[in-house]
Amino acid sequence: MPNACAARIPLRSALAAFAILLTTASAAVASDLPRWLQLPEGVSSYSATIDGMFRLILWITGVVFVIVELLLLFFLFRYRHREGRKARYTHGNNRIEVIWTIVPAVICVVLALLSRRTWADIKQNMPAGAIPIDVTGEQFSWTIQYAGADGKMGTADDVVSLNQLHFPVGKPVVATLRSKDVIHSFFLPEFRVKQDAVPGMSTRIWFDATRTGHWEIVCAELCGLGHYRMKGFVTVETPEEFNTWLAAQAAQAEPAAPAPQEAQPAPAGMPPAADKPVAETGAAPRGQEAKTSS
């Protein structure tokens, strides 16, 4: 009796496992991933590429995970102690060692090669003709500087705003990140942007938006006691709206550059940024929650 079982069970289980795998795989290809396995809505032109990479890894690791854990459980069940059972006396098998060395190596190297291209497009190659901005982090706020009407940074007509990042939809922005004090990390979750702002360095990063809306800037690197509230606001608008906003900022901010942080005094016309998200830029259209909250 044990012999018959021994021969039948693995084959049947293997077939069953294969069938389950095939079903899930085809179901998955046919339909989208469930909500809880997805990243939040992506709103930059490269967010879809990053999410695609995430999804590919999710599939590969998911399949490996299921196979390994099922195999583990199967072995535990199949080879549990029974009176009179004697374990198989084997020290291994070189051929199978070679196979399970090469297969993961190939998968991992392919993943690395696929990632390389995306990475270079996002972090190495800056797009031409982008809108330049400067982003400076300090405990615990973001200062954002715009080129102003002449399109050049570091001139008299530059516009400075505190915690308010505005840019037009569909046009790339190149941000130069700096920090006054400690390391911060400029994180725009929905744009799939994250780059540390390091004191003593300037780091360039580009991003864009595929639609208009309102989001938040997050600090992702521990920067002190107020790290959790080092928050800013992103407003993506049409080019006309952006230009109007920039002009209005330039007009308002003539005499005053933003004062140092801590109390976070907002430039005229803007509510304090540390408040609840409701207190956003007064001029901005509201009602984006349905679209952005994930």
Add this chain to the structure above:
Amino acid sequence: MSTVAIAHEPVHGVHAAPTSFWRKYVFSLDHKVIGKQYMFYALIMLVVGGLLATLVRWQLAWPNLAIPFMGKLAPEGMPGGRMLPEFYNSLFTMHATIMIFFAIMPILIGAFGNFVVPIQIGARDMAFPVLNMMSFWTAVPGAVVIIWSFFVTGGAAAAGWTSYAPLSAIQPKGQTLWLIALLILGISSLLTAVNFITTIINMRAPGMSFFRMPLTTWALFITAILLLLALPVLSGAMIMLLFDRVLGTTFFLPAGLVVSGQPWPNAGGGQALLWQHLFWFFGHPEVYIMILPAMGITSEILPVFSRKPIFGYRAMAYSMIGIAGLGFIVWGHHMFQSGMNPILGTTFMISTMVIAVPSAIKTFNWLGTLWGGDIHFTPPMLHALSFVSMFVIGGLSGIYMASTPVDIFIHDTYFIVGHLHYVLFGGSLFGAFAGLTFWYPKMFGRMMNETWGKIHWAVTFITFNCIFFPMHFLGMRGMQRRIYTYLEYKHLSDLQPINQFMTISLFVLGAAQIILVLNFFLSMRRGRLAGPNPWHANTLEWQTPSPPPHENFGAIPNVYRGPYEYSAPERTEDFWPQNEPPTGATRAGVH
């Protein structure tokens, strides 16, 4: 055989068994006593680290909800029981520091390494017993200083366990004590590393060639080499940071630093990223320092309770060597978003993807060991199996952050926190529980209660997953790590229920550890007598009484075969001790 044998004649370097209480239990030179000392040290610090984690999780589940008694216990950090952000930062910093340096490393290396390695290789003690005693007694002031740092002005270190400069350079005094404590501990670990390497190379019993060594010893051998090569880099970096803090140097302080509107007095010429490079040059081997011993323990336990030779013994040893080598060229994957040149990021991505391979090899070999076995579900086996299944999750989740573009999103989010806990708790700590329950009979001569052992395992395993698996989902939603509250953010404001679930699971997990503590202490008196070899295992520590006598063996054993000869067809018994002479050969014939 003569090439590997030296200290097998009990003539030189032998110390008489101490008789006084101080020499026997406190300032002991005996590796077994020192191992136990490390174990109690680590278990106490494990409780401290766990309580800190409970406070962290309390704040995440019920932000700003007061815990009245904490208002009395920590009036500065939690006035009226309500947690302040800076205290929260101290809590997670100290949780990680204590767990990594004061709990996981001491229990895996200090406790199991010290207790098991000399007996497993058939030695009477470590090569340098006095140095060994110094290792432990250097680690003690380290723990005193780190606990003391909670009580200084400004509280304990709050810059994260990674202590990124310049934040760590401008923090209050607690950070200085943090540096001093870890520098002290660094000396202790270096002494241990030198001792292990010397012992394993020189003190193996006759016949104990490298490829007859048990995999626990292999793992600790490689761990010791990693410690020896990586730790001085951290110590050097910490001395530089200490100088930046107290002597006015500027190793990590770039020019033009302005803190709270005031120019920082000593700034200029330094590089903030230099700290990260030095820290992670140590920090990544450190990850393997904490996982390799647990891998060794798992490789030890699976064959014993599958009654089957380990699958691919040499592949196991070589993959550990591979991990050790590659572990030194992957540190940059912690710095993909740091401002390091992105081309360098690509290089580190490739080496990081490659280091997944030896871990995969090990996992498949563990599965191969179970295949066709005769599996006994004892508590050590259950913990070792948990190690395998949880390490799979921790290993696979590592691939997400190895991919540089995906890392852009998940870096510094709870996805990372989930990943690292699957490796350090799911891996290292389950490995430690496995080792504890496996060698307990050898350490104390009595068996732990098996039923309670299984209950402890089951509750820990389930609640562990309830706490840490959801972290991946939090990370996928973009929740940053190290934030005092996520309710500030619109996109995270609905995450409170899942955080509450995780925290409640942690309470249950914590309560389950009381079972382990009770089982541990009550079994010392009440447990069934173990006898020398309760698990019918092959390695040398099981071929001597439990607990082993002073100097471990009556006569130094001769080793005739590898450590995992289980269920050999020519034998009626399903195990074959390493020192049992082959039929026909006499002891004298081998000498």
